[in-house]
Amino acid sequence: MFRGIANLTIDDKGRMAVPTRHRERLMGETNLPVVLTIDTESPCLLLYPLREWELIEQKLAALPSFNAAARRIQRLLIGHATEIELDSHSRVLIPTILRDYAELDKKAMLVGQGNKFEIWSESRWQTERGHWLAAQQASEGLPQELTGLAL
Numbered sequence: 001m002f003r004g005i006a007n008l009t010i011d012d013k014g015r016m017a018v019p020t021r022h023r024e025r026l027m028g029e030t031n032l033p034v035v036l037t038i039d040t041e042s043p044c045l046l047l048y049p050l051r052e053w054e055l056i057e058q059k060l061a062a063l064p065s066f067n068a069a070a071r072r073i074q075r076l077l078i079g080h081a082t083e084i085e086l087d088s089h090s091r092v093l094i095p096t097i098l099r100d101y102a103e104l105d106k107k108a109m110l111v112g113q114g115n116k117f118e119i120w121s122e123s124r125w126q127t128e129r130g131h132w133l134a135a136q137q138a139s140e141g142l143p144q145e146l147t148g149l150a151l
Helices: 020-027 051-059 066-080 095-100 121-140
Strands: 005-009 015-017 034-038 045-049 081-085 090-093 105-112 117-121
Touching: 005 015, 020 045, 034 051, 034 066, 034 095, 045 051, 051 066, 066 095, 105 121, 117 121
Parallel strands: none
Antiparallel strands: 005 105, 015 090, 034 045, 034 081, 045 117, 105 117
């Protein structure tokens, strides 16, 4: 389970260090690669352990190929999916096309989301978080699924 948020730096070559507390869980005991792809709803990237991604990829591949929406999601998620190995300094190299999509420059946010991480540009994260908080305060209530949740 990935949780929490971390400020990270992306170097001039597009490398980002994975925080120590997440490395083993992210890569597994055998140092498997990780998978990086785009989020189709927001301008951020999704970082999955390989085993978790393979489950999602199987579900995506099983979608009907004659359904235009399903094909669009397959093209975007599977098409952008990139296996990445951590280098000797525990960094991942984020491909340029993915950095451009997420508008990543020097400052990034790594946001735990249970089975994956989201990677946001720091400025985009601050903006979106402000919108989400304002929308939450303006809303009249929680979704029905959350009404029984005690925080």
